[in-house]
Amino acid sequence: MMLLCNREPHRASRCKVHSSASTGRQLSTRTLTATQSIAPGQVLVTAPSSVLLSVSDWPLHECLKTDHSHLTSDQALAVHLLHELAKGQASKWSIYIRQLPRSYSTACTFTPRQAMQLQVQHAIDRVVAAAKSANASWRQVKPTLSALGLPPKFCSKQAWQWAASTLSSRTMHDPRDPAGVLMPFGDLFNHTPPAAPTEPNFGPAAESGGDGFLDAEAGVYRLHARRGYAAGEEVYLTYGALCNLDLLEHYGFVLDDNPHDKAHLDPTWLEGCHPMPSQTACWLHPSGRPSWDLLSHLRQSFATLPKEKAHRYLAAEGICVGPDSEMAVCQCLLAACKTALKALPTTLHEDLAMLAELEQDLDNFQATPHCPEQAQRDEPQHDTPPGMPFNVTANAAAPHCSAKAYSQPPACSRQSTARCVAMCKPPQPGLALGPECGNPSTSADLAAVDALPTQSAECYRRLHSSSGASTAYAASMTTSEKPRPAFFPTVTSSEPVLQPQHMASASKAQRISLPRLQQERPRGAVILENLLLRSPSRPFPGSIELERPAALLLASSDPPALPKQAYGSDRLSTNQLSEQLDRTRQLDAKLAVATDSYAVETHDVTQCLSGLEMKSGDSENPRLPAAGRAEGLHAHQAAETLAHECSDAAHKQTRTAGPIKTLTANEQLALRWRVGYKRTLVRALELATKTLQAEQAASGSC
Ligand SMILES: C[S@@+](CC[C@H](N)C(=O)[O-])C[C@H]1O[C@@H](n2cnc3c(N)ncnc32)[C@H](O)[C@@H]1O
Known part of the structure; x- marks a missing residue:
């Protein structure tokens, strides 16, 4: 692995990692920020396959294939991750693993009661199904974990949820294996949605292609900037055209403003619409517009005689067929949205008030001065793995890395507690890694990396020394510790427990x-x-x-x-x-x-x-x-x-x-999701009302 270290941090660096609240502020999450301009298409990170954590390169995978062939790719990768976690300092990925989030709000971590906070049946069903499936997967895989000799705590359901969530929220596409790969440092980029969907189109796959790919010939994984960034801007990757329920399920967050969001309606709410549209067609855009399929279906259904047949053709092409049918469509949608909103236990207004209170709490606790004494005490324990309340190796040798470089304060995960208030740290001068360079690093470079407290440098250095491979950053990165968002009102993803x-x-x-x-x-x-x-x-x-x-x-x-x-x-x-x-x-x-x-x-x-x-x-x-x-x-x-x-x-x-x-962290997330859902329904109500009024006015004036 090649790692160039620039001793003049601010000159060559292009990205820095810091902890901050991201979009919607619902999560305290680290972000990558450009420290100088980045051109569209520019390579952000290049990593050799040897630093990637994947099933394909796992020697044990071959044994698993014979003795545990029933495992899916995802299960095998999760087993691999837990196996590495259990190795503690002996794992070449130990530094990477230690800085992973300690807990997640992905669907598989939801209890049925937390899922109820989504309030909308199809969302509840999906989250409950995801949790059940993770549970079933864990039961399947437990014998394998035990057969590998993992201590019981690494075979627990909680450990499995952690591993499954890590994979679902952080893996990159790998054509060699459906489970994908984990890419140290590369997985620090947050998500930005691709442009709003338009008509399907032939042509270059610029938007549909991913931001990263494995160059098998060169044996490296590269991440590209989809667009240009100015210094100071957060640099994103695009995880896909995902609705908020997808994001919640796989990544444990939702976006306030997601052009790909979908608010599903129950087809049975569409009174007078025959035949009923399919469940998949029956949804609203975030603007409140019905999906193309739904609108076309409704127009066909409400096409009126005597021109019914001709109207059906027009409707099938997505064209408005006339005021009468359009008014009927609007009335049907209005009624459906009202039914949907009425069926929910809280109003949008109530939810917004609750959300405002949550944000207020967040602001208040972020504003609370941090306490250095606590910060010191709560330096991450190097034998404490992320995600789970157990140690990797209690007797592990002291790590080489500076603790500060890895200071993702344990409780500052999404379920951070008031303790976090005291753990925020002032920014430290960051490390800048030089521009892409294909040559192996010199020992001086590595020595410089040693001296600088940066998680990426340390992580890659460690991987380098254990793998002998070379890597390069195409875009330079700095890390700096910023005060982390301090407080999330709930304590853990499960219910608060009094000891x-x-x-x-x-x-x-x-x-x-x-x-x-x-x-x-x-x-x-x-x-x-x-x-x-x-x-x-x-x-x-x-x-x-x-x-x-x-x-x-x-x-x-x-x-x-x-x-x-x-x-x-x-x-x-x-x-x-x-x-x-x-x-x-x-x-x-x-x-x-x-x-x-x-x-x-x-x-x-x-x-x-x-x-x-x-x-x-x-x-x-x-x-x-x-x-x-x-x-x-x-x-x-x-x-x-x-x-x-x-x-x-x-x-x-x-x-x-x-x-x-x-509210637990999961319930807060559910609250945010349902606010988005209800907002869309309210917008649809307004849109249908306006259209109805306009049609009525037009037909009146006729
Ligand atoms: C691949 S990781 C990105 C790095 C992550 N921020 C971290 O600190 O490790 C994906 C996770 O980041 C968070 N995330 C990504 N994009 C986000 C966004 N736009 N808003 C809020 N959280 C986001 C979610 O928790 C998600 O599961």
Whole structure:
């Protein structure tokens, strides 16, 4: 592999990697930005096949073929990835693997309950099917993983979901194998949709071709810039003409503005339309326009006598056949969109309010000053693999690379927590890698790479030393660490879980008197405020001033100012504070759910509130929830129990109304998806109404 290192970073570099929120800001994701102009068609990255992680080059693949021939290509590549992960530092891809996202929001990670947040049946079905299929795949492949001698944690369902999501969101096309390949560094480019679809056309395949291809003769994989970029612009690849449901399923994100999005309608909603259009034809463009097939079908269906036959021909060509049929088409569409919107548990308006709250939370937490102490503590552990809560090799030798070069803070994945607030780092001077050069790198170059904290350089250097191959960057790249988007309200992709030790710390909070809570806003105050905030009709007797997000106040408090009593006798360090905050948010999420479900549940949240006032050990008090009394829990734990009970009941409802903090990352994604869906339906309503009015006006004037 050839890697040229430019010692004057800003001169030759063309791209830099940084962490930032991307389109729609729903995900904290790294981006690649041009540091100087890039011409259309220019090669961005060239990597020799030896640095690609693929099934074809995996020696074990041959054994698998004989003994485990039932594995699909995708399964074999996922097994390969997990196998490399399990090798830890011994894997030549260890550096690459460590900087992979730790968790994903792809469809296979959705629980059925999270899928319900999509609200639209066909979307729910698709996501549930994807999750089931991943589960089935895991069951199939488990014996192979065990046969390879992988420790149980690498054979877990969670590990499988991680591997499957890594592949579905990051592989590049490889003509040799349908599973594709993983390309270190090349997989850092984000997606931009291709131009909006037009009439199918003959001609050069500029738009339909991919941005990367394997040049088998040269033995390299190249990525090209589809268009030109000015310095400072984010450089994208195009993953394909994908609708938001495709993006959600395979990549775990959606675009706010996606020209390829499709809002499917149920054909049964098209009253008076005979025969019914096929399911695949029945969709709307993001502008609200019906698909060509749907419109043509509707026009044919509503073609009126006596010119029915002639009209059918016209309609089949996509031509409007006359005002009467056009009005009937509009009315049919109007009714269908109304039916669709009515069937959904929340309105677009409600969803937008929720989204605004989510964005606000995001902004607030991004604005929170970072804490260097925490940042230091949370340097990525080099024996902690991405994605999964287990270590690769606990006794691995210290890696060569600078930890900072790989600082994708663990919790800064999509499900990042408040802890992330403290982990943001200021930009570091980046490394620039020189322009394409076909010669092997000199040892001086490699030494320079050694000295510079850049993940790409280190990754390729490692791969180089283990593979002996050569690689070149055609476009220069720099890496620099930027503050990562700090906060996503939910904690993990699964439900927040309170551990027993969290309960213990929770109990300490309730010893503080109400005035003190008011004055000092320790942990307990946060909980109470959130409860109050969410049941305004039941004011808390002490009337605590409500401020949102309360957790932010806590986060920005100077640790010495916090009352010792809030946490026992010890003063909190910033790290402890951060941890407490983390736990608080988890607890908050549960309590918030409890309060949300207040209206629909028989539990009385005021009991819970009163319970919080009581002294610990007040387990006989009849005002406490029964569960709490029975188990002899003290007040706070009882509240927690109540929250737990309520949360289950609340989630049984498809209605999501409630504080954004209760949404997991997957549910947030579902919220974004359904907002896009409803927007399209509303646009279709408006379009059909306008067209109808115009037709009516025209026929009236006739
Ligand atoms: C091939 S990776 C791109 C690099 C990725 N940003 C990273 O930090 O590793 C694909 C993933 O990036 C994110 N992504 C790509 N394009 C995006 C976009 N336009 N908006 C938001 N997230 C995007 C999604 O999480 C997706 O699964």
